[in-house]
Amino acid sequence: MASSARDRLTPRAREIVDAARGLLEEEGPDALSMRRVAERLGIRAPSIYKHLPDKQALETALISAAFEEQAAAFEAAIEASDDPLASLAAAYRAFANVHPHLYRLMTERPLQRDRLAPGVEERAARPLVEAVGGDRDRARAVWAFAHGMTILELNRRFPPDADLDAAWHHGLEAFS
Amino acid sequence: MASSARDRLTPRAREIVDAARGLLEEEGPDALSMRRVAERLGIRAPSIYKHLPDKQALETALISAAFEEQAAAFEAAIEASDDPLASLAAAYRAFANVHPHLYRLMTERPLQRDRLAPGVEERAARPLVEAVGGDRDRARAVWAFAHGMTILELNRRFPPDADLDAAWHHGLEAFS
DNA sequence: TGACGTGGCTAACGGCGTTAGCTAGACTTG
DNA sequence: CAAGTCTAGCTAACGCCGTTAGCCACGTCA
Numbered sequence: 001m002a003s004s005a006r007d008r009l010t011p012r013a014r015e016i017v018d019a020a021r022g023l024l025e026e027e028g029p030d031a032l033s034m035r036r037v038a039e040r041l042g043i044r045a046p047s048i049y050k051h052l053p054d055k056q057a058l059e060t061a062l063i064s065a066a067f068e069e070q071a072a073a074f075e076a077a078i079e080a081s082d083d084p085l086a087s088l089a090a091a092y093r094a095f096a097n098v099h100p101h102l103y104r105l106m107t108e109r110p111l112q113r114d115r116l117a118p119g120v121e122e123r124a125a126r127p128l129v130e131a132v133g134g135d136r137d138r139a140r141a142v143w144a145f146a147h148g149m150t151i152l153e154l155n156r157r158f159p160p161d162a163d164l165d166a167a168w169h170h171g172l173e174a175f176s
Numbered sequence: 177m178a179s180s181a182r183d184r185l186t187p188r189a190r191e192i193v194d195a196a197r198g199l200l201e202e203e204g205p206d207a208l209s210m211r212r213v214a215e216r217l218g219i220r221a222p223s224i225y226k227h228l229p230d231k232q233a234l235e236t237a238l239i240s241a242a243f244e245e246q247a248a249a250f251e252a253a254i255e256a257s258d259d260p261l262a263s264l265a266a267a268y269r270a271f272a273n274v275h276p277h278l279y280r281l282m283t284e285r286p287l288q289r290d291r292l293a294p295g296v297e298e299r300a301a302r303p304l305v306e307a308v309g310g311d312r313d314r315a316r317a318v319w320a321f322a323h324g325m326t327i328l329e330l331n332r333r334f335p336p337d338a339d340l341d342a343a344w345h346h347g348l349e350a351f352s
Numbered sequence: 353t354g355a356c357g358t359g360g361c362t363a364a365c366g367g368c369g370t371t372a373g374c375t376a377g378a379c380t381t382g
Numbered sequence: 383c384a385a386g387t388c389t390a391g392c393t394a395a396c397g398c399c400g401t402t403a404g405c406c407a408c409g410t411c412a
Contacts, residue, residue, distance in 0.1 A: 012390085034369060043391070046370075050390050055369065108284055110332045137339060141325075141347035145317065148324030156286045163313060171317035174350040188359085210400060222401075226359050231400065343355070 005117035013051040015041060017061045024062065024101050032059075057115065059105060064117040066102050067124045070095055074127040084131040089146055089172055094138035096150045107151065136176070145171045181240035181293035184186060187229040193237045200238065200277050208235075233291065235281060240293035242278050243300045245273055250303040260307040265322055265348055272326045283327065315349070321347045 019040040023031045034045040034055055052058050077091035078084045095102040102131055113121065130141045149168055151159055158167075182190055195216040199207045201263075209229060210221040228234050253267035254260045272279040289297065305315045325344055328334055 033367085035367085043395080045368095046372095046393085047391055049370075089222075098226070104284075107328075107331065107333065108280075123285065137342040138348050140334060140338060140343040141321065141350065144324030144328055144343065145321040146324070147328060148320030148322070149317070151283075152320055152323060155283065157283065158316060162316060164316075165318040166313040166321065169315050171320065171351075174317065203387095209398085211398085222362085223360055225401075290407095309381080 005061065005068055005120060006062075008117055009061060010051060013061075016051055017058065017065070020058055021065070021102075024105065025099060028101050029105070032164050034058075051134065057114065060112055060115045062102065063106050063111075064120050065121040066099070067116075070106075071120070071124040071127070076123065076129055078127050078131060085142070086125075086172060088127060088131050089168065091092055092146045093153075093168070095155060100154050101146055103150070104154065107147065132175075142175050145175065181237065181244055181296060184240075185237060186227060187296070189333065192224055192227055193234065193241070196234055197238055197241070197278075200281065201275060204277050205281070212235075236288055236291045239280065239287075240296050242275070242282050243292075245297040246282075246335050247296070247300040247303070250300065253260055254303050254307060261318070261352065262305075262348060264303060264307050268322045269326055269329075269344070272330060276330050279326070280330065284303065284322065308351075318351050321351065 005026060006017075009017060016037060020032060020037045023036055023040060034048055037058070038045040038048055048058075052061070073091050073095055074088060077087040081087035111121070125139075127137060127145075132142055133137045149164070150173065153164055158164060182193075185193060192213060196208060199212055199216060210224055213234070214221040214224055224234075228237070232279045249267050249271055250264060253263040253274060257263035287297070301319075302314075305312060308314045308318055325340070325347065329340055334340060
């Protein structure tokens with residue numbers, strides 16, 4: 001099962017996206033500059049524009065790949081478990097905590113859906129819709145809860161002594 | 177009832193924060209530059225540093241003021257209503273939709289609590305804690321849901337045809 | 353009167369995304 | 383094989399950004 005988002009890129013573009021991914025994960029969003037990405041590949045920033053139209057395209061490629069990884073994690077989480085909603089929630093939280101900068105990039109700005117790899121957003125959403133029994137409104141409410149818990153945790157908006165496991169439990173209980 | 181966050185500033189600093197607020201609300205986050213703020217006041221960017229230590233202080237002042245306005249809106253929403261949770265949720269969503277750029281600024285990065293006006297975060301949080309009967313874990317779960325719905329709406333992450341009222345209703349129902 | 357603090361200013365630094373224009377080398381084609 | 387064309391790099395530059403250094407006019411106050 002190949003990664004369709006990667007396949008849309010030329011080999012050199014893929015190397016650029018890989019460099020960007022490493023930079024983002026290791027050093028955070030401020031390091032994700034065209035000059036830093038180029039430096040990592042031993043070239044100059046303007047050369048990147050021979051392979052990708054602009055920085056937004058680079059970010060969109062990162063986001064597309066992230067959606068696919070997320071979807072794969074969700075599918076695996078559901079498969080093994082007899083409490084799909086709980087393991088989905090755990091997988092959601094885990095993905096964001098392992099890839100905090102990537103998760104922020106995925107969620108903090110309006111999605112450029114036309115520049116995204118097609119189908120990738122739906123694939124990441126489907127496991128949750130199925131886990132709640134097909135009710136899309138309910139799925140959206142649960143997603144909002146999960147994203148809220150996740151991003152508020154990443155942004156350290158809860159008090160340092162807050163029991164986040166308890167809050168997660170409360171929410172999942174309410175939605176069950 | 178004076179605005180304590182504003183009172184912490186010198187009069188000139190208050191003018192700078194006001195100019196920044198207008199710029200942010202009217203033109204979005206890219207317009208919130210030291211040069212643009214200065215231009216609005218008929219001065220040059222470096223002069224701002226006579227009144228505020230850096231751009232982060234400017235943003236923190238905006239956030240402090242926003243917390244106070246939010247808290248006032250929440251308190252008013254609870255007072256009039258016999259369904260505190262529902263009107264609190266409506267007030268939460270309304271504040272973010274009226275001040276989208278300000279709401280993003282308030283939530284999208286880790287809070288510099290030591291630079292914030294003291295007490296302002298707690299004051300904005302209290303109405304919800306009371307509305308859910310004092311259980312802080314439950315309050316955090318509801319907040320996560322409300323923030324998730326709100327920021328996903330602002331960032332247009334729901335499909336364009338999604339029935340957000342229905343999703344809000346679902347969530348509030350689950351938490352009641 | 354003279355010292356000093358206040359609040360402006362210009363010039364500059366190093367960063368950013370991006371564009372224009374050049375070129376060495378590879379590849380294609382008559 | 384020669385000529386042309388495409389690829390993928392380069393430098394220089396533009397106009398932004400936050401921020402610092404250093405200068406100066408003005409008002410206040412001893």
